[in-house]
Amino acid sequence: MANRTISFKIYRYDPDRDAKPYMQELSIELDPTDRKLLDALVKLKAQDDSLAFRRSCREGVCGSDAMNINGKNGLACLTDIDSLAQPVVLRPLPGLPVIRDLIVDMTQFFKQYHSIKPYVVNNTPAPEKERLQSPEQREELNGLYECILCACCSTSCPSFWWNPDKFVGPAGLLAAYRFIADTRDEITNERLDNLEDPYRLFRCHTIMNCVDVCPKHLNPTKAIGKIKELMLSRAV
Amino acid sequence: MNIAKRNFDAVIVGAGGAGMRAAVGLAESGLKTAVISKVFPTRSHTVAAQGGVSASLGNSEPDDWRWHMYDTVKGSDWLGDQDAIEFMCKQAPEVVIELEHYGMPFDRTDDGKIYQRPFGGHISNFGEGKPVRRACAAADRTGHAMLHALYQRNVRANTQFFVEWLALDLLRAADGRVLGVIAMELESGELTLFQAKATLFATGGAGRIYHSSTNAFINTGDGLGMAARAGIPLEDMEFWQFHPTGVAGAGVLITEGVRGEGGILRNASGERFMERYAPNAKDLASRDVVSRAMVTEINEGRGCGPNRDHVLLDITHLDPNIIMTRLPGIREISIQFAGTDPIKAPIPVVPTCHYQMGGIPTNYNAEVVVHGEAVPGFYAAGECACASVHGANRLGTNSLLDLLVFGKSASQSMIEYIRRLPAAQPEIPQAEIDRTLARLARLDGQKEGADVHETRLAMQRTMQNHAGVFRFKEMLAQGVGKILAIAEDVAQIQIRDKSKVWNTARMEALELENLIEVAKATMVSANARTESRGAHVRDDAPDTPEHPDGRDDASWLKHTLWYRDGNRLEYKPVTLKPLSVDSVPLKKRAY
Numbered sequence: 001m002a003n004r005t006i007s008f009k010i011y012r013y014d015p016d017r018d019a020k021p022y023m024q025e026l027s028i029e030l031d032p033t034d035r036k037l038l039d040a041l042v043k044l045k046a047q048d049d050s051l052a053f054r055r056s057c058r059e060g061v062c063g064s065d066a067m068n069i070n071g072k073n074g075l076a077c078l079t080d081i082d083s084l085a086q087p088v089v090l091r092p093l094p095g096l097p098v099i100r101d102l103i104v105d106m107t108q109f110f111k112q113y114h115s116i117k118p119y120v121v122n123n124t125p126a127p128e129k130e131r132l133q134s135p136e137q138r139e140e141l142n143g144l145y146e147c148i149l150c151a152c153c154s155t156s157c158p159s160f161w162w163n164p165d166k167f168v169g170p171a172g173l174l175a176a177y178r179f180i181a182d183t184r185d186e187i188t189n190e191r192l193d194n195l196e197d198p199y200r201l202f203r204c205h206t207i208m209n210c211v212d213v214c215p216k217h218l219n220p221t222k223a224i225g226k227i228k229e230l231m232l233s234r235a236v
Numbered sequence: 237m238n239i240a241k242r243n244f245d246a247v248i249v250g251a252g253g254a255g256m257r258a259a260v261g262l263a264e265s266g267l268k269t270a271v272i273s274k275v276f277p278t279r280s281h282t283v284a285a286q287g288g289v290s291a292s293l294g295n296s297e298p299d300d301w302r303w304h305m306y307d308t309v310k311g312s313d314w315l316g317d318q319d320a321i322e323f324m325c326k327q328a329p330e331v332v333i334e335l336e337h338y339g340m341p342f343d344r345t346d347d348g349k350i351y352q353r354p355f356g357g358h359i360s361n362f363g364e365g366k367p368v369r370r371a372c373a374a375a376d377r378t379g380h381a382m383l384h385a386l387y388q389r390n391v392r393a394n395t396q397f398f399v400e401w402l403a404l405d406l407l408r409a410a411d412g413r414v415l416g417v418i419a420m421e422l423e424s425g426e427l428t429l430f431q432a433k434a435t436l437f438a439t440g441g442a443g444r445i446y447h448s449s450t451n452a453f454i455n456t457g458d459g460l461g462m463a464a465r466a467g468i469p470l471e472d473m474e475f476w477q478f479h480p481t482g483v484a485g486a487g488v489l490i491t492e493g494v495r496g497e498g499g500i501l502r503n504a505s506g507e508r509f510m511e512r513y514a515p516n517a518k519d520l521a522s523r524d525v526v527s528r529a530m531v532t533e534i535n536e537g538r539g540c541g542p543n544r545d546h547v548l549l550d551i552t553h554l555d556p557n558i559i560m561t562r563l564p565g566i567r568e569i570s571i572q573f574a575g576t577d578p579i580k581a582p583i584p585v586v587p588t589c590h591y592q593m594g595g596i597p598t599n600y601n602a603e604v605v606v607h608g609e610a611v612p613g614f615y616a617a618g619e620c621a622c623a624s625v626h627g628a629n630r631l632g633t634n635s636l637l638d639l640l641v642f643g644k645s646a647s648q649s650m651i652e653y654i655r656r657l658p659a660a661q662p663e664i665p666q667a668e669i670d671r672t673l674a675r676l677a678r679l680d681g682q683k684e685g686a687d688v689h690e691t692r693l694a695m696q697r698t699m700q701n702h703a704g705v706f707r708f709k710e711m712l713a714q715g716v717g718k719i720l721a722i723a724e725d726v727a728q729i730q731i732r733d734k735s736k737v738w739n740t741a742r743m744e745a746l747e748l749e750n751l752i753e754v755a756k757a758t759m760v761s762a763n764a765r766t767e768s769r770g771a772h773v774r775d776d777a778p779d780t781p782e783h784p785d786g787r788d789d790a791s792w793l794k795h796t797l798w799y800r801d802g803n804r805l806e807y808k809p810v811t812l813k814p815l816s817v818d819s820v821p822l823k824k825r826a827y
């Protein structure tokens with residue numbers, strides 16, 4: 001890749017300084033080695049140190065740098081800069097309160113995650129060794145445990161936008177199913193009771209936005225479907 | 237300025253593996269505990285660990301913690317303290333099983349036990365036997381699985397987190413005891429004093445002192461900077477591990493587990509060159525050995541690519557199903573950052589700065605020790621600490637283990653200490669607080685100072701060129717001068733953004749003030765150590781009959797201690813006596 005200049009339109013808002021948010025036009029020359037949107041953001045920040053965004057691992061595992069990129073949620077560190085139409089329009093994740101620039105307040109998102117009891121509950125006295133689990137049983141956790149809590153999915157879900165306080169949202173429901181699917185967990189019934197509610201689970205209308213944006217290629221809709229199946233099967 | 241104050245029994249700075257393992261212990265004991273982290277816990281860098289966590293479970297073939305101990309001492313090139321190494325290897329099975337009980341989704345063997353894979357330097361029968369499968373793994377996402385499991389356990393234990401708070405400085409009483417930290421809430425820019433009976437640093441590594449690093453942006457050595465400013469020395473900072481396989485150009489890590497599963501390193505002519513450097517262990521020799529072999533291949537013109545500047549990691553001969561199930565994350569990383577699908581073509585790799593063996597000096601109880609005595613109220617664990625279990629070179633998968641063992645041991649030491657302590661605590665001296673306030677005021681008032689981005693880059697390039705995989709006498713001497721000059725720039729850095737709200741410019745400037753302390757410690761310590769040992773290899777200490785591999789035990793079997801004040805160095809002996817077994821006797825290291 002050669003040197004090239006990329007143009008941006010970036011959502012800016014610093015409550016300490018700005019009366020209201022605005023879109024700022026910026027451009028930056030990239031080096032041949034710059035591949036990802038995050039590389040460009042780091043360069044933009046070297047030019048204007050007031051541009052605020054979260055980032056850490058730069059390899060798609062920590063979940064820090066989720067943002068809305070040309071209208072679609074994604075991670076800056078996994079987005080190829082040259083795949084984007086210009087000007088690249090960057091906004092904070094939709095549906096959550098903005099703290100500053102591309103940084104949103106994720107309190108509501110984590111509250112929903114915490115609400116599903118995100119931990120294995122097993123009250124049988126632990127054996128001296130590991131609890132056994134067959135490779136097939138362990139396989140059930142694949143596609144679930146890899147979630148990085150980036151919130152790309154929940155903040156692209158219309159049901160979460162309208163009811164962030166009531167609807168658990170795709171990330172939280174994926175996590176709920178991760179614990180239901182774990183053979184070591186003993187409280188499946190309690191977990192299902194916790195979700196049997198017109199809002200917590202049943203606000204999902206299978207719109208699939210969540211699947212479309214997940215940077216880890218996870219499928220919350222499928223997990224939600226499995227929870228619904230379990231509810232039906234225990235009803236009969 | 238009016239600064240809020242909060243009181244706790246214990247304060248933990250850092251919510252990576254070490255901090256969160258300690259938090260489980262403290263929260264479950266019922267003590268009032270605060271965990272401060274500059275990022276949401278699951279965004280800590282432990283999340284990026286890939287390959288595994290070591291424990292002699294013997295799930296696939298017989299293993300023994302004594303063999304694990306032998307390998308660790310040998311890997312450390314005998315610089316590791318054998319009491320701490322025994323402590324860690326002996327406890328490994330217990331803490332890994334505990335983690336499984338917390339819900340960690342380990343991969344499984346056919347009989348339902350924790351899956352273990354081979355890793356560099358893991359050998360049976362005191363280094364004499366065959367490679368042994370000792371690395372407990374969850375695919376190639378072990379760190380992610382572990383960090384989430386630990387966070388989840390903390391949610392269950394109701395641990396009190398202060399998320400997106402930046403600790404700025406350690407607070408000490410006139411008699412030296414530690415009273416807590418002063419920290420800034422990023423969202424508001426407000427300061428708070430966290431007063432505690434016991435304070436634990438679990439702030440992780442400082443891999444960002446180098447230009448090319450597998451480490452996250454946030455790995456800026458804050459704990460080390462804070463300790464150094466508070467008069468605590470830093471131990472063995474000349475020892476940095478360069479991981480053999482960072483993606484060329486990007487720095488992103490490709491786990492050694494890839495070679496554990498059968499991956500092979502090849503030079504430009506396709507030769508499996510490790511057979512020449514380590515006839516027995518080959519591609520799974522210790523990391524420092526493999527990294528030096530790679531650099532030698534490249535320097536002698538056998539590198540790959542148009543610039544002959546990397547070698548290739550080949551797994552095209554593996555069953556694609558193994559790659560998809562055991563190494564899915566690696567395949568993704570390779571496609572994303574190298575533009576190659578490793579099922580079809582080899583991955584371009586170069587040795588990349590990865591891990592800091594040195595750190596805040598501690599013993600196996602995770603107490604911070606200066607001049608042979610514990611600093612009252614101060615503890616450290618994880619990559620920021622130097623127990624020292626890794627010595628001059630860490631074995632792969634021993635860091636995640638270190639987090640579990642010493643995170644747990646820290647919590648136990650702290651609980652005991654807190655319960656012994658009288659209720660009344662000394663007031664925090666105003667001078668301690670003023671020190672931090674002056675630093676912040678200087679930064680906010682600075683005009684026409686050095687640029688943060690440029691200064692950091694200058695530091696990183698200097699470290700890369702002057703204290704890399706191979707070290708040269710002249711370059712080290714020049715490096716000291718350069719780093720001290722850059723430190724003067726750091727004292728004058730300037731930010732343009734003065735906002736109170738989520739000011740990432742201020743945060744990066746404060747992080748640079750910590751990085752530079754680590755860079756100074758590294759360069760000064762490396763310049764002074766005139767032998768070769770483990771990851772520290774110098775041209776003027778070559779392999780001779782008198783000093784095999786350039787190691788000079790008569791003069792240098794000792795730990796370095798660097799003090800910020802005047803860049804002073806002291807040394808202390810290596811503990812060669814384990815707790816219960818015989819010492820692993822000194823020997824030349826061969827793989």
Ligand SMILES: Cc1cc2nc3c(=O)[nH]c(=O)nc-3n(C[C@H](O)[C@H](O)[C@H](O)COP(=O)(O)OP(=O)(O)OC[C@H]3O[C@@H](n4cnc5c(N)ncnc54)[C@H](O)[C@@H]3O)c2cc1C
Nearest residue numbers: 250251252253254274282287288403440618619633635636
């Ligand atoms: C890519 C990669 C792969 C690895 N793979 C393996 C592996 O397979 N096996 C293995 O054993 N080791 C591995 N390692 C090494 C290992 O992952 C690390 O050494 C280890 O995770 C460090 O854990 P920690 O708890 O000490 O710190 P971290 O996980 O880095 O956490 C540090 C914490 O401190 C907090 N913090 C830091 N400064 C401040 C401050 N000023 N104020 C507030 N909070 C602060 C951060 O927010 C964070 O929560 C790998 C390392 C890398 C880089």
Ligand code: SF4
Nearest residue numbers: 157204205207208210
């Ligand atoms: S499928 Fe359900 S959870 Fe996913 S975006 Fe649609 S409504 Fe939301």
Ligand code: SF4
Nearest residue numbers: 147148150151153214
């Ligand atoms: S399911 Fe995917 S998009 Fe949603 S939080 Fe997890 S990783 Fe992010």
Ligand code: FES
Nearest residue numbers: 057058062063077
């Ligand atoms: S920076 Fe960690 S996911 Fe992008």
